[in-house]
Amino acid sequence: MRPMExxxxxxxxxxxxxxxLIRNVAQRxxxxxxxxxxxxxxxxxxxxTTEDLxxxxxxxxxxxxxxELDLLLSTGELVSSTLLAMAIRSLGHEAxxxxxxxxxxxxxxxxxxxxxxxxxTERIKEEMDKGRLVVVAGFQGITEDMDVTTLxxxxxxxxxxxxxxxxxxxxxxxxxxxxxxxxxxxxxxxxARKLERIDYEEMLELASYGAKMHPxxxxxxxxxxxxxxxxxxxxxxxxxxxxxGIASAMEQRVKVTGIPYDRNVARITLRRVxxxxxxxxxxxxxxSNEGISVDTIVQNSGSDxxxxxxxxxxxxxxxRALEIVAPVAESVGAEEVTSDATLSKVSIIGSGMxxxxxxxxxxxxxxxxxxxxxxxxxxxxxxxTCIVPESVVHEATRVLHDAFELDQG
Amino acid sequence: MRPMExxxxxxxxxxxxxxxLIRNVAQRxxxxxxxxxxxxxxxxxxxxTTEDLxxxxxxxxxxxxxxELDLLLSTGELVSSTLLAMAIRSLGHEAxxxxxxxxxxxxxxxxxxxxxxxxxTERIKEEMDKGRLVVVAGFQGITEDMDVTTLxxxxxxxxxxxxxxxxxxxxxxxxxxxxxxxxxxxxxxxxARKLERIDYEEMLELASYGAKMHPxxxxxxxxxxxxxxxxxxxxxxxxxxxxxGIASAMEQRVKVTGIPYDRNVARITLRRVxxxxxxxxxxxxxxSNEGISVDTIVQNSGSDxxxxxxxxxxxxxxxRALEIVAPVAESVGAEEVTSDATLSKVSIIGSGMxxxxxxxxxxxxxxxxxxxxxxxxxxxxxxxTCIVPESVVHEATRVLHDAFELDQG
Numbered sequence: 001m002r003p004m005e006x007x008x009x010x011x012x013x014x015x016x017x018x019x020x021l022i023r024n025v026a027q028r029x030x031x032x033x034x035x036x037x038x039x040x041x042x043x044x045x046x047x048x049t050t051e052d053l054x055x056x057x058x059x060x061x062x063x064x065x066x067x068e069l070d071l072l073l074s075t076g077e078l079v080s081s082t083l084l085a086m087a088i089r090s091l092g093h094e095a096x097x098x099x100x101x102x103x104x105x106x107x108x109x110x111x112x113x114x115x116x117x118x119x120x121t122e123r124i125k126e127e128m129d130k131g132r133l134v135v136v137a138g139f140q141g142i143t144e145d146m147d148v149t150t151l152x153x154x155x156x157x158x159x160x161x162x163x164x165x166x167x168x169x170x171x172x173x174x175x176x177x178x179x180x181x182x183x184x185x186x187x188x189x190x191x192a193r194k195l196e197r198i199d200y201e202e203m204l205e206l207a208s209y210g211a212k213m214h215p216x217x218x219x220x221x222x223x224x225x226x227x228x229x230x231x232x233x234x235x236x237x238x239x240x241x242x243x244x245g246i247a248s249a250m251e252q253r254v255k256v257t258g259i260p261y262d263r264n265v266a267r268i269t270l271r272r273v274x275x276x277x278x279x280x281x282x283x284x285x286x287x288s289n290e291g292i293s294v295d296t297i298v299q300n301s302g303s304d305x306x307x308x309x310x311x312x313x314x315x316x317x318x319x320r321a322l323e324i325v326a327p328v329a330e331s332v333g334a335e336e337v338t339s340d341a342t343l344s345k346v347s348i349i350g351s352g353m354x355x356x357x358x359x360x361x362x363x364x365x366x367x368x369x370x371x372x373x374x375x376x377x378x379x380x381x382x383x384x385t386c387i388v389p390e391s392v393v394h395e396a397t398r399v400l401h402d403a404f405e406l407d408q409g
Numbered sequence: 410m411r412p413m414e415x416x417x418x419x420x421x422x423x424x425x426x427x428x429x430l431i432r433n434v435a436q437r438x439x440x441x442x443x444x445x446x447x448x449x450x451x452x453x454x455x456x457x458t459t460e461d462l463x464x465x466x467x468x469x470x471x472x473x474x475x476x477e478l479d480l481l482l483s484t485g486e487l488v489s490s491t492l493l494a495m496a497i498r499s500l501g502h503e504a505x506x507x508x509x510x511x512x513x514x515x516x517x518x519x520x521x522x523x524x525x526x527x528x529x530t531e532r533i534k535e536e537m538d539k540g541r542l543v544v545v546a547g548f549q550g551i552t553e554d555m556d557v558t559t560l561x562x563x564x565x566x567x568x569x570x571x572x573x574x575x576x577x578x579x580x581x582x583x584x585x586x587x588x589x590x591x592x593x594x595x596x597x598x599x600x601a602r603k604l605e606r607i608d609y610e611e612m613l614e615l616a617s618y619g620a621k622m623h624p625x626x627x628x629x630x631x632x633x634x635x636x637x638x639x640x641x642x643x644x645x646x647x648x649x650x651x652x653x654g655i656a657s658a659m660e661q662r663v664k665v666t667g668i669p670y671d672r673n674v675a676r677i678t679l680r681r682v683x684x685x686x687x688x689x690x691x692x693x694x695x696x697s698n699e700g701i702s703v704d705t706i707v708q709n710s711g712s713d714x715x716x717x718x719x720x721x722x723x724x725x726x727x728x729r730a731l732e733i734v735a736p737v738a739e740s741v742g743a744e745e746v747t748s749d750a751t752l753s754k755v756s757i758i759g760s761g762m763x764x765x766x767x768x769x770x771x772x773x774x775x776x777x778x779x780x781x782x783x784x785x786x787x788x789x790x791x792x793x794t795c796i797v798p799e800s801v802v803h804e805a806t807r808v809l810h811d812a813f814e815l816d817q818g
Contacts, residue, residue, distance in 0.1 A: 019468040053488070059428040061495035068498070068506055072491035075484035079462070082481035086470035089477070097477055101510075102555055123555075146511055146532075 006169040007032060010042040010138065010160035012176040015233035016080045017047035025233060026087035028175075029133060033093060038128055040167065042138045042160040043084055045076025066111035070140075070150045074100065077137035077156070085135045095133040098123060100140035101148065105159060107141035113152035114141055116159075119166035136163060154214025161217045165224035171241075172221065172228050178212060179232035180240035183406040184259040188394045191407035195257065196238075199245035202257045205349040205383045218242060245351055255359065256350040256404040261397045263390055265295075265343045266315040267376070268325055272335035275307040279332050283309070286324050292317045295345075296378040296387060306335075312376065312387060315341050343375060344393035347385040348400060360384050366403035372396050415578040416441060419451040419547065419569035421585040424642035425489045426456035434642060435496035437584075438542060442502060447537055449576065451547045451569040452493055454485025475520035479549075479559045483509065486546035486565070494544045504542040507532060509549035510557065514568060516550035522561035523550055525568075528575035545572060563623020570626045574633035580650075581630065581637050587621060588641035589649035592815040593668040597803045600816030604666065605647075608654035611666045614758040614792040627651060654760055664768065665759040665813040670806045672799055674704075674752045675724040676784070677734055681744035684716040688741050692718070695733050701726045705787040705796060715744075721785065721796060724750050752784060753802035756794040757809060769793050775812035781805050 009029060016022050025041075032039050053073055057064040064072075078099055085097035104120030127134050138156025141149050151158055157174055164172035179194065181203065186192040198206070200222035207215040213230065221228045221242065231239025273279055284294055297311040313321055318341055329337045353359050363384055367374060372395065376387035388396050401407065418438060425431050434450075441448050462482055466473040473481075487508055494506035513529030536543050547565025550558050560567050566583055573581035588603065590612065595601040607615070609631035616624040622639070630637045630651065640648025682688055693703055706720040722730055727750055738746045762768050772793055776783060781804065785796035797805050810816065 019465065022469050056428065057492065057495055060431050060492045061499040063499075064495040065498050068491045068495045071506060071508070072488060072495075075487045078484045078487075079481060082477045083466060083469045086466055086473040086477045086481075089474050090470040090472075097480060099480070099557075148508075 005037040006040070006167060007037045007171060007173060008040045008042060008160050008164040008167065008169045009173045009175060010156060011044065011084075011233055012156070012174075013044040013047055013049070013080075014177040015175055016043055016084065019083075021233075022046075022080070022083050023087050025175075026084060026091055028233065029084075029088060030091050030093050033133060037170075039133050040124060040128070040163060040169070041084065041133065041135045042156055042163060043077060043080045043135060044138050044156040045073075046080045046083075049076040049079070067147060070111045070114075071148045073150050074137070074140040074148045077139050081135045081137040085133075088133055088135070093133055094131055095135060096127050097135040097137065098127070099137050100159070101142040101146075103134075103136040103163070105136075105141035105162070107143060107149045107151070109143040109145070109147065109149060111149055114143075114149035116141060116151070116162050119162050121163075121166050124163075124167065154216045157214060157217035158220060161220045161224075161226055161228065164226045165220065169226070172226050174213075174217075174228060174230045175233035176212075176230070177232065177234065178230075179235060179237050180230055181206065181213075181242070181258070183257065184397050184401045185261065188261070189259070189398050189401045191401060193407055195240045197241045197243060198257055199351050200242060201245065201382055202349050202351050203242045205347070205380065206258050206260050255353050256348045256406060258349050259346065259397050259400045259404070259406065260349065261344060261346040261393050263344045263393060264315045265312055265345050265387065265390075266318040266339060266341045267310055267312045267343055267387070268318070268321060269308060269310040269338045269340075270325070270329050270332075270334040270336075271308055271338065272306040273309055273329075274333045275305050279307075279309065282332055283325065283328050284311075286328060287313075287321060290320065290324060292321050292324070296376050296385070298376055309334075310376065312343065312345070342390045343387050344390040345385050345387050346393055346396045346400065347383050348404065349383050351382045353382055353384075362403060363400060366399050367396060370395065370399045372399065414446040415449070415576060416446045417449045417451060417569050417573040417576065417578045417581045419565055419581065419583045420453065420493075420642055421565070421583075422453040422456055422458070422489075423586040424584055425452055425493065428492075430642075431455075431489070431492050432496050434584075435493060435500055437642065438493075438497060439500050439502050442542060446579075448542050449533060449537070449572060449578070450493065450542065450544045451565055451572060452486060452489045452544060453547050453565040454482075455489045455492075458485040458488070476556060479520045479523075480557045482559050483546070483549040483557045486548050490544045490546040494542075497542055497544070502542055503540055504544060505536050506544040506546065507536070508546050509568070510551040510555075512543075512545040512572070514545075514550035514571070516552060516558045516560070518552040518554070518556065518558060520558055523552075523558035525550060525560070525571050528571050530572075530575050533572075533576065563625045566623060566626035567629060570629045570633075570635055570637065573635045574629065578635070581635050583622075583626075583637060583639045584642035585621075585639070586641065586643065587639075588644060588646050589639055590615065590622075590651070590667070592666065593806050593810045594670065597670070598668070598807050598810045600810060602816055604649045606650045606652060607666055608760050609651060610654065610791055611758050611760050612651045614756070614789065615667045615669050664762050665757045665815065667758050668755065668806050668809045668813070668815065669758065670753060670755040670802050672753045672802060673724045674721055674754050674796065674799075675727040675748060675750045676719055676721045676752055676796070677727070677730060678717060678719040678747045678749075679734070679738050679741075679743040679745075680717055680747065681715040682718055682738075683742045684714050688716075688718065691741055692734065692737050693720075695737060696722075696730060699729065699733060701730050701733070705785050705794070707785055718743075719785065721752065721754075751799045752796050753799040754794050754796050755802055755805045755809065756792050757813065758792050760791045762791050762793075771812060772809060775808050776805060779804065779808045781808065 081097040088095035107114035497504035516523035
């Protein structure tokens with residue numbers, strides 16, 4: 001006998017934002033189940049619940065304690081998962097909701113951004129063996145000391161992929177309010193095309209460089225080889241499958257997969273720093289200790305043994321970063337610290353790129369022909385990113401989408 | 410060294426209904442703590458949260474599954490307890506919130522009306538030893554199978570008294586929107602007087618016969634001899650202490666402690682039933698199986714071997730009870746089933762009563778002199794209850810408050 005197919009389905013907050021939508025999701029799950037697959041569902045909190053709870057916590061306590069905040073926020077997913085289980089039962093199917101704790105999601109104790117350390121699947125398997133559809137509260141887990149944690153950004157997606165890996169599910173389906181992964185933001189590029197499939201590596205770059213998904217769950221899927229299907233819970237249109245790059249060889253003709261952009265970019269520059277070893281460490285260690293990620297770093301040494309050191313970071317962290325950088329700049333003898341909060345980045349992503357020359361020059365030429373100034377450049381094996389003024393980033397995205405003919409599938 | 414005093418304080422839903430009120434409660438707790446006592450707080454869900462969640466569940470699923478509903482409802486107390494812990498911390502005091510599970514509240518698995526089977530106090534004591542104020546989510550516990558239960562009506566009070574018993578606290582303080590226990594409803598009887606203290610037994614009768622508290626927590630307090638102090642969280646006025654009847658002997662002069670009334674009363678009558686053994690069992694067993702409590706039962710046998718059988722029950726259960734009674738009435742040969750949903754009961758409560766005659770007659774006389782008709786009578790050792798038409802129950806309460814001179818302290 002062929003073992004029954006097992007699918008983990010994750011539904012985002014906008015997909016369960018009210019009672020009617022929850023009933024709609026329940027119906028979709030029951031349909032999958034009737035189609036012969038076993039389903040484990042993972043849900044986010046309803047609509048803006050998490051933001052509302054954070055606002056309430058701030059009203060009560062100013063800067064709330066992280067351990068308390070996590071226990072508070074975990075209620076959002078408890079509410080949506082129990083409601084979804086009820087809705088499924090009311091459609092005549094056995095179902096049970098499980099909190100992160102009950103579902104065996106064990107984490108470390110970094111509140112607000114906990115990492116999953118293990119998934120103990122006994123209870124879930126027990127419930128599935130009873131013929132029940134299992135609904136798991138996403139975004140949360142429990143520490144060794146039985147304290148509730150939340151997983152931070154991309155948390156519910158991560159719960160879903162981790163469960164799919166632990167349960168050896170055939171695939172993990174992420175249902176949300178977008179209907180797949182596009183070659184570029186359709187709001188900016190009218191000719192943007194939905195991708196039928198994409199490699200983990202390409203998707204990671206897309207996610208890191210502007211697409212709506214958080215790279216964390218893609219990484220996890222890549223490590224455990226869990227195919228991730230991204231689609232809309234509001235329609236029946238087919239979505240995008242993220243999987244191992246088996247199809248790449250067949251598709252080498254099209255090297256560029258997508259053109260993400262990101263407006264959350266700022267730059268800090270230390271001018272005329274005496275150029276000696278240890279400056280980078282002195283600068284980037286304290287930033288890293290404060291959890292501030294630095295992106296592109298450029299150092300231009302002049303002939304006078306003075307150097308300009310620039311780096312980009314998320315614009316939302318600029319203020320905090322400047323506070324940390326100021327004393328360091330003084331101690332290393334920088335003449336001045338400047339910053340620019342009006343930048344963006346635009347990238348081309350494609351897994352064939354490293355083996356085919358000419359992509360970079362094609363990118364730079366297309367931008368130049370449209371008078372778009374490139375401030376900084378950074379590359380990875382499958383990505384080239386240009387930092388450009390924010391005012392032209394939409395235009396740059398359209399220009400590049402055309403230049404690489406992404407509207408032609 | 411004298412061991413430090415330990416107090417369990419419970420705050421009801423109206424006391425934590427919004428951010429400002431939560432901060433107010435946090436301040437009260439910190440004050441008690443500064444006064445030198447250790448405090449364990451127990452909170453209900455904010456304001457109408459529980460009702461709102463039930464309404465949402467019904468919208469999603471019609472008649473929601475009880476196991477799911479309990480997990481859903483438990484979030485209400487998680488929210489209020491974490492917020493309260495944050496608020497206390499923001500006042501500079503170490504604090505931690507614990508869910509029912511974390512606080513070691515173990516229950517049976519009767520969802521919606523679970524009974525506490527044990528309180529495992531290790532975690533609470535550990536946190537107290539760290540110098541933390543502990544805030545426990547009321548109303549909830551966890552089964553052997555790690556499923557979340559709720560305790561049903563009076564649940565948070567029960568959590569508080571159970572914790573006070575398990576931790577051997579000096580007393581359990583119940584803070585709510587009323588400032589104590591009165592001789593009668595002050596809204597109905599202008600001369601009603603707040604009691605400084607009352608026996609468990611008297612309070613049990615008061616609670617069962619109309620006072621705002623649920624008898625369950627009083628029972629528990631009585632069994633474990635936990636003094637329960639009822640007061641308002643909105644003022645500094647002193648409340649009422651419920652404790653063992655040590656003072657009774659000194660206060661025998663005043664036998665009647667309070668005059669509760671209850672408008673949630675209905676009566677069902679089976680007319681002209683052939684009088685033979687087994688009728689009562691045939692009637693009351695199916696009602697009991699459905700969880701419907703029957704109160705007063707009166708049977709009048711006539712000379713013709715036919716009997717009228719009347720009983721009262723909560724008006725809210727009348728419809729459901731009539732459905733159960735109808736087939737039974739037919740099978741035992743009753744001529745007719747009638748019901749009356751316009752009744753109420755008024756009681757006098759007093760622990761000296763059983764040893765002093767004349768209370769019943771004084772009660773009946775006072776009602777008769779005011780033309781108040783008594784439909785049925787029922788008594789316990791420390792209570793006499795009259796069923797009267799609902800239209801006159803307020804008047805009856807005032808008449809009895811006067812007759813027993815309860816306005817004179």
